[in-house]
Amino acid sequence: MQTKAYAAQSPTDLFGPYEIERRAPGARDVAIEVLYCGVCHSDLHTARSEWPGTRYPCVPGHEIVGRVTAVGADVAKFRVGDVAAVGCMVDSCRHCPSCDDGLEQYCQHGFTATYNGNVFGGGENTFGGYSASIVVDERFVLRVSHPEADLPAVAPLLCAGITTWSPLRRWGAGPGKKVGIVGIGGLGHMGVKLSHALGAHTVAFTTSPGKIDAAKALGADEVVVSKHPDEMAAHAGSFDFILNTVAVSHDLDPFVALLKRDGTMTLVGVPATPHLSPNVGGLIFGRRSIAGSLIGGIPETQEMLDFCAERGVVADVEMIAMQEIDKAYGRMVKSDVKYRFVIDVDTLRNAA
Template identity: 70%
Template sequence: MTVKAYGAHAADKPLEPIAIERREPGPHDVRIDILFCGVCHSDLHTVRSEWGGTIYPCVPGHEIVGRVSAVGGSVDKFAVGEIVGVGCLVDSCQHCASCGEGLEQYCENGFTGTYGGATPDAPGHTLGGYSEQIVASDKFVLKIRHPEEQLAAVAPLLCAGITTWSPLRHWNAGPGKKVGIVGIGGLGHMGVKLAHALGAHTVAFTTSESKRQDALDLGADEVVVSRNADEMAAHTGSFDFILNTVAASHDLDAFTRLLKRDGTLCVVGVPEHPHPSPAVDVLIFGRKSIAGSLIGGIAETQEMLDFCAEHGIVSEIEMIAVQDIDLAYDRMQRSDVKYRFVIDNASLAA
C-alpha cells in the first residue's frame, strides 16, 4: 500500500514529501493510521548521518501515536479504532535471554529499530513515523489510555518517557531516595516529572539560571545551576542516583562527586565526542558506579504509559506541521524548544 511520508534522500538534503510502501497486515500485524509523531534528536542525527551509516531514503520517527485501522487474523490484543503507540522498536529475535526477560532493547541478536532497521519489506529497511501509516507486529504495539485531547503530548513518552523511566525504575527511584536529573531538555524534563511522580526527592541540574523556575514547575524539589561551584558543593556525597540526559561531551566527575557511597550516575545521551575520562579515585573511594541505559523494553514501556495515564503525565510539546521539520531540527540544535516538537500527521495531506 502506498502512503504519504516525509523523508530525506541524502544527508545534505532537506526532508521532502515521498511516497512509501507499507505491507499489508500479516496474521500478527497491526496497521495504524498515525495521528502524531514526536521529533527526537536521534531523528536529526540519523537524517544528517551524524552517527554515520544512514540508509536512504530515511523516514524518521519513533514516537508514534495513532488509531488502529486493521488487524491480522491472529491479533487479539488490539481492535480497529483503538488508540495505540509504537516506540523505538518494531522487532527483536524473541528467543535470546534479554528478549525472554522483556528487555528487547538489549536483544543479543540485534533489535529492529522503527526506522533504519533491516527488514524484508521494501526498500529493505524500516521507515518511521513521519508518515500516514505504519504496520507493526502486535508484540511491539502499545496501548494508550490517556484521553484523546492529550494524545499529541503522549507521543514523546514513546522515547523520551521510556528512556528516563527505565533507569529510574531499575535503580529504584522512589520515596526516601534523592535523585538528580542532569539537563532540562526533551529527556530531562520527562525525567524530572517521572522521578517526582515516583516519590523521589528530585533535584534538577541545569547550566541555565533561566531554567530554574521551569524545573521547579516541572516538579523538581530543588534546582542546581551546575556552573555554580557553591551550589554543586552543597550536594557533595548526597545522591542515591543521578540520571544524566546531556548528549554533549562534559566532565562526569562533577556529578560522581555528588553521589553517596554505592550511588550510580547513569548516562542516557550519546555525545558526538567522548566524555573526558572519569577520575577513578572518585569511584573507588565510594564504590560508585557510572552506568548506561538504553530506551526500554515493551513491558516496561507499557508500564510507563499506564503510570503516566494514571498520574496525568505527558510531555511539554510544541506542535508543528511536517513541512516545518527542517526548521524544527535547526531550532532543536539551538535548544530552542520547550521541550519536544510533535508533528501533526494530518499535515501530510497538505
C-alpha cells in the same frame, strides 16, 4: 499499500514528500493510522548522517501515536478504533536471553529499529512515523489510555519517556530516595516529571540560571546551577541516583562526587565525542558506579504508559506541521524548543 511520507534523500537535502510501501497486515500485525509523531534528536542525527549507517531515503520518527485501522486474524490485544503507539523498535530476535526477559532493546542479535533498520531476516529499510500509516507486529505495539486531548503530548513518551523511565525504575527512584536529573531538555524534562511522579526527592541540574523556574514547574524540588561550585558542594555525597541526560561531552567527576556510597550515575545521552575519563578515585572510595541505559523493553514501556495515564503525566510539546520539519531541526540545534516538537500527521495526510 502506498503511504504518504516525508523523507530526506541525502544528508544535505531538505525533507520532502515521498511515497513508501507498507505491507498488508499479516496474521499478527496491527495497521495504524499515524496521528502524531514526536521529533527526537536521534531523527536529526540520522537524517543528516551525523551517526554512521544512514540509508536513504530516510523516513524518521519513533514516537508514534495513532489509531488502529486493521488487525490480523491472530491479534488479541487490539481492535479497530483503538488508540495505539509504537516506539523505537518494531522487532527483535525474540529468543535470546534479553528478549526472553522483555528487554528487547538489548537483543543480542540487534533489535529492528522503527526507522533506518533492517527488517528482521531481510535487508529492507524500515520507515518511521513521518508517514500517514505504519504496520507493526502486535508484540511491538503499545496500548494508550490517556484522554484524546493528551495524545499529541503522549507521543514523546515513546522515546523520551521510556529512556528516562527505564533507568529510574532500574535504580529504584521513589519515596525516600534523592534523585538528580542532569540537563533539562527533551529527555531531562521527562526525567524530572517521572522522578517527581515516582515520589523521589528530585533535584534538577542545569548550567543556565534562567531555567530554574522552568525546572521547578516540571516538578523539581530543588534546582542546582552546576557551574556554581558552592551549589554543587552543598550536595556532596547525598544522592542515591543521578540520571545524566546531557548529550554533550563534559566532566563527570563533579557529579560522581555528589553520589552517596553505592550511588550510581546513569548516562542516557550519547555525545559526539567521548566524555573526559573519570577519576577512578571518586569511584572506588565510595563504591560508586557510572552506568548506561538504552530506551526500554516493551513490557516496561507499557508499564510507563499506564503509569503516566494514571498520573496525568505527558511531555511539554510544541505542535508543528510536517512541512515545518526542517525549520524544527534548525531550532532543535539551537535548543529552541520546550521541550519536544510533535508533528500533526494530518498536515501530511491532507497535503495536496
